[in-house]
Amino acid sequence: MGRRRGDDAVVSTLVDEDTFVDWLRDHGVPAGDDTAFLAAGEHRAGLVLTTDSQLESVHFPEDLDPWLIAQRLVRVNLSDLSAAGSRPRWALCNLNAPPDFDRERFFAGLLADCRRWGLSLIGGDTSSARQVSSTLTAIGDLPQGRRPLTRDRARPGDxxxxxxxxxxxxxxxxxxxxxxxxxxxxxxxxxxxxxxxxxxxxxxxxxxxxxxxxxxxxxxxxxxxxxxxxxxxxxxxxxxxxxxxxxxxxxxxxxxxxxxxxxxxxxxxxxxxxxxxxxxxxxxxxxxxxxxxxxxxxxxxxxxxxxxxxxxxxxxxxxxxxxxxxxxxxxxxxxxxxxxxxxxxxxxxx
The missing domain is CATH 3.90.650.10 (PurM-like C-terminal domain)
Structure with missing residues (x-):
C-alpha cells in the first residue's frame, strides 16, 4: 500500500501510543478500544478480536522461563477480551525465537493456559529470530443480540x-x-x-x-x-x-x-x-x-x-x-x- 505524501513526516512525530491511535483514527482506521467487534450473523454469534505481543527485553527479561512467557502472552490478551465482556474461544500464536529457545516448553505453557481459560489454539506461525518475540490473536464470542463493552458509555451520575x-x-x-x-x-x-x-x-x-x-x-x-x-x-x-x-x-x-x-x-x-x-x-x-x-x-x-x-x-x-x-x-x-x-x-x- 502506497504512503501518501507527507505521511513520513507525520509518522516520525508519533512518539506516544495515544498520538499514534489518533493518527490511525484520522486515517479511517476504527481505532480506540483494544478489541475489534464483528456483529453477529444469522447463524453465528458476534465475535470480539484482539492481539498483543510480548517482546524480550521490553516485556520480560531474556532469562524468563518460556512457560511464563507463553502464559503471560495469553493473559494480557484475555484481559482485553474481559474488558469487552467476551468469552474466550480461539487463539492464533506467532513465535519468533533463537534456535536454542525452548519452544516445546513455550507451547506446553501456552496450551496449559489455553485449556485453563477455555481457548482453543487453532493456528499460528513460527520462525527464527535473534530475540524472542511472541504475538497472540485471541477471539471471543458474544451471544446474539449482545454487544461488547466499550469505553464510550460512561455518563454523568455513574x-x-x-x-x-x-x-x-x-x-x-x-x-x-x-x-x-x-x-x-x-x-x-x-x-x-x-x-x-x-x-x-x-x-x-x-x-x-x-x-x-x-x-x-x-x-x-x-x-x-x-x-x-x-x-x-x-x-x-x-x-x-x-x-x-x-x-x-x-x-x-x-x-x-x-x-x-x-x-x-x-x-x-x-x-x-x-x-x-x-x-x-x-x-x-x-x-x-x-x-x-x-x-x-x-x-x-x-x-x-x-x-x-x-x-x-x-x-x-x-x-x-x-x-x-x-x-x-x-x-x-x-x-x-x-x-x-x-x-x-x-x-x-x-
Missing part, C-alpha cells in the same frame, strides 16, 4: 469502580530489576530483602509475571439487566494495562466526561505499602501510574444493580479529563506534579 488492587505489578517489576527471578513456578528474591517482606515480594512479582484476567466479571458487566430492558445503557469498561491515570483518561475521553477519582478510596494492598518502604517508592504513585495491573476499571449507571466485584473509587461528572480528590479537596495539579510519569507508553518505554 459510579466508577475498579476490580482489584493497584500498584503491585509495578512493584514486582522493580523487584525483578533488582534481581528477583521466576522459574518453574518459584520466585527467587533479590539478596538483602528482609524476610518479613518475602511474601509481599513474591505476590508482587507474580502479579507482574502472571496477571489474572477477570473474564467472569466482564461477562457479568456485559449481561443485559433483564429481559425486556436490553435498551438500557450498560457500563463502560477498560482494562488497566498502562496505569490508572492513563487508562482512566482514555475512558473519560471516549465517553466525553470527567472522572472524579477519590484517592482515599483506591484499593492498595497493605503488603504493597510495606514493600514500598523497602523499594523507596510511593504506593500512591504505583497505584496511579505503575501500569500492568490488568484489572477492570468500569462505570455503572444508576439503574445498574452492581457487580459482585469492584471497589468504588469515584464518579462520572460533566466535563472532561480527570479530577483527583483527597479529603474532599481537589489535588489534581499537586499529585500530577509529583508523578515521574503518567503511565506506561508502548512506543516510548521499554
Amino acid at each position: 459510579r466508577l469502580l475498579v476490580a482489584g488492587s493497584l500498584g503491585e505489578a509495578a512493584a514486582g517489576l522493580l523487584l525483578q530489576q533488582a534481581g528477583a527471578r521466576c522459574h518453574r513456578g518459584a520466585v527467587e528474591l533479590p539478596e538483602g530483602l528482609p524476610q518479613g517482606l518475602a511474601a509481599a515480594a513474591r505476590r508482587a512479582v507474580r502479579r507482574h509475571r502472571l496477571p489474572v484476567p477477570d473474564v467472569e466479571l466482564g461477562l457479568e458487566l456485559a449481561r443485559p439487566l433483564s429481559s425486556g430492558r436490553t435498551g438500557r445503557r450498560g457500563p463502560a469498561a477498560i482494562d488497566l494495562s498502562d496505569g490508572l491515570l492513563k487508562d482512566a483518561h482514555r475512558l473519560a475521553g471516549a465517553s466525553g466526561v470527567r472522572l472524579r477519582i477519590d484517592l482515599d478510596r483506591l484499593p492498595v494492598a497493605a503488603s504493597l505499602r510495606r514493600l514500598a518502604q523497602y523499594l523507596e517508592v510511593t504506593p500512591l504513585h504505583h497505584a496511579l501510574s505503575g501500569g500492568e495491573d490488568y484489572v477492570l476499571l468500569f462505570s455503572l449507571p444508576p439503574e445498574h444493580p452492581g457487580a459482585t466485584a469492584g471497589q468504588e473509587i469515584g464518579e462520572v461528572c460533566v466535563g472532561s479529563g480527570l479530577e483527583l480528590v483527597r479529603g474532599g479537596r481537589d489535588v489534581t495539579t499537586e499529585v500530577l506534579d509529583q508523578l515521574p510519569r503518567l503511565g506506561w507508553d508502548h512506543l516510548a518505554d521499554g
Whole structure:
C-alpha cells in the first residue's frame, strides 16, 4: 500500500501510543478500544478480536522461563477480551525465537493456559529470530443480540469502580530489576530483602509475571439487566494495562466526561505499602501510574444493580479529563506534579 505524501513526516512525530491511535483514527482506521467487534450473523454469534505481543527485553527479561512467557502472552490478551465482556474461544500464536529457545516448553505453557481459560489454539506461525518475540490473536464470542463493552458509555451520575488492587505489578517489576527471578513456578528474591517482606515480594512479582484476567466479571458487566430492558445503557469498561491515570483518561475521553477519582478510596494492598518502604517508592504513585495491573476499571449507571466485584473509587461528572480528590479537596495539579510519569507508553518505554 502506497504512503501518501507527507505521511513520513507525520509518522516520525508519533512518539506516544495515544498520538499514534489518533493518527490511525484520522486515517479511517476504527481505532480506540483494544478489541475489534464483528456483529453477529444469522447463524453465528458476534465475535470480539484482539492481539498483543510480548517482546524480550521490553516485556520480560531474556532469562524468563518460556512457560511464563507463553502464559503471560495469553493473559494480557484475555484481559482485553474481559474488558469487552467476551468469552474466550480461539487463539492464533506467532513465535519468533533463537534456535536454542525452548519452544516445546513455550507451547506446553501456552496450551496449559489455553485449556485453563477455555481457548482453543487453532493456528499460528513460527520462525527464527535473534530475540524472542511472541504475538497472540485471541477471539471471543458474544451471544446474539449482545454487544461488547466499550469505553464510550460512561455518563454523568455513574459510579466508577475498579476490580482489584493497584500498584503491585509495578512493584514486582522493580523487584525483578533488582534481581528477583521466576522459574518453574518459584520466585527467587533479590539478596538483602528482609524476610518479613518475602511474601509481599513474591505476590508482587507474580502479579507482574502472571496477571489474572477477570473474564467472569466482564461477562457479568456485559449481561443485559433483564429481559425486556436490553435498551438500557450498560457500563463502560477498560482494562488497566498502562496505569490508572492513563487508562482512566482514555475512558473519560471516549465517553466525553470527567472522572472524579477519590484517592482515599483506591484499593492498595497493605503488603504493597510495606514493600514500598523497602523499594523507596510511593504506593500512591504505583497505584496511579505503575501500569500492568490488568484489572477492570468500569462505570455503572444508576439503574445498574452492581457487580459482585469492584471497589468504588469515584464518579462520572460533566466535563472532561480527570479530577483527583483527597479529603474532599481537589489535588489534581499537586499529585500530577509529583508523578515521574503518567503511565506506561508502548512506543516510548521499554
